[in-house]
Amino acid sequence: MRKPTDECLLCRINAATKTNSHILPRFISTGFLGAKGTPRKGFLLNGKNELSVKPKTVQDSPKEDYILCDECEAYFSLLETASAPSLKFWQAKVMKGELKIVPIHPHLKLVHLNSPDPLIIRLLVYSMFWRADISSLESFEDYKLDPDLAESLRSNLLEFKALTNADLQAHMKAKQVTIHPYATMTAGAFKDETKNVLAAINPGNPASLLVDKFGFYIFKAEKDIAGNFMADFTNVKVSDNQIMVVSEQIWYDVMVKRPLEMAAEQAKKNLANPK
Numbered sequence: 001m002r003k004p005t006d007e008c009l010l011c012r013i014n015a016a017t018k019t020n021s022h023i024l025p026r027f028i029s030t031g032f033l034g035a036k037g038t039p040r041k042g043f044l045l046n047g048k049n050e051l052s053v054k055p056k057t058v059q060d061s062p063k064e065d066y067i068l069c070d071e072c073e074a075y076f077s078l079l080e081t082a083s084a085p086s087l088k089f090w091q092a093k094v095m096k097g098e099l100k101i102v103p104i105h106p107h108l109k110l111v112h113l114n115s116p117d118p119l120i121i122r123l124l125v126y127s128m129f130w131r132a133d134i135s136s137l138e139s140f141e142d143y144k145l146d147p148d149l150a151e152s153l154r155s156n157l158l159e160f161k162a163l164t165n166a167d168l169q170a171h172m173k174a175k176q177v178t179i180h181p182y183a184t185m186t187a188g189a190f191k192d193e194t195k196n197v198l199a200a201i202n203p204g205n206p207a208s209l210l211v212d213k214f215g216f217y218i219f220k221a222e223k224d225i226a227g228n229f230m231a232d233f234t235n236v237k238v239s240d241n242q243i244m245v246v247s248e249q250i251w252y253d254v255m256v257k258r259p260l261e262m263a264a265e266q267a268k269k270n271l272a273n274p275k
Helices: 070-088 090-095 118-134 147-159 165-174 248-272
Strands: 042-044 056-058 101-105 108-112 182-187 207-211 214-218 242-246
Touching: 070 090, 070 118, 070 165, 118 147, 118 165, 118 182, 118 207, 118 214, 182 248, 242 248
Parallel strands: 182 242
Antiparallel strands: 042 056, 101 108, 108 242, 182 214, 207 214
């Protein structure tokens, strides 16, 4: 159990006094709990005891105390505030003609975001994977990235740390980021938005995170995307800022149904072979 006197896990200088730090940005990780202003409710599945114990209910996405200092929390908030409009409202922007959606084949389209600066969203994605890796919460206890990747994400995030937008913009002009290719996926529509999930299942290469309406994948290096089905749709260059848009059925079958099946399969194994 961490304490407020422990050092911040990002900067490793200040005391980690911040409480209720979201591991996954709140603006994209709570929609499945219900509409804003209504009683929100979700279920915590751990793949351990769902068949013997009633799942815990939750009203917010995972939060943890004493992992960050106030400065590093504020820095992540800058990234989230800048990224929120494009990620949350890309469909509205397409309808207004502000963004183009390009058909690749019947079940896949591609959207190129025009804001914010692609580096900001890259840093946001880096922060999500890093936060999932360092979290000690039950949802992330078995989610550990390759140590070299985790440290690279931390050092890159720290390199661009800023407390104001002006400072962030200055860092972005003066500094270079280490490229870890990443891909973003979503669906074109959701008949029932409360059926989505949060899941940190695969910390491999690529590592993946399922965050409500978005799936994120990150590779250690550009050479690792060779042969992957997402190779042509991965954000490799610093200027890349694209999202894969799949059909609602593919989203449900691959991104929602499969994680739930995996949790059930693991629960069956644990019930049959209790420790």
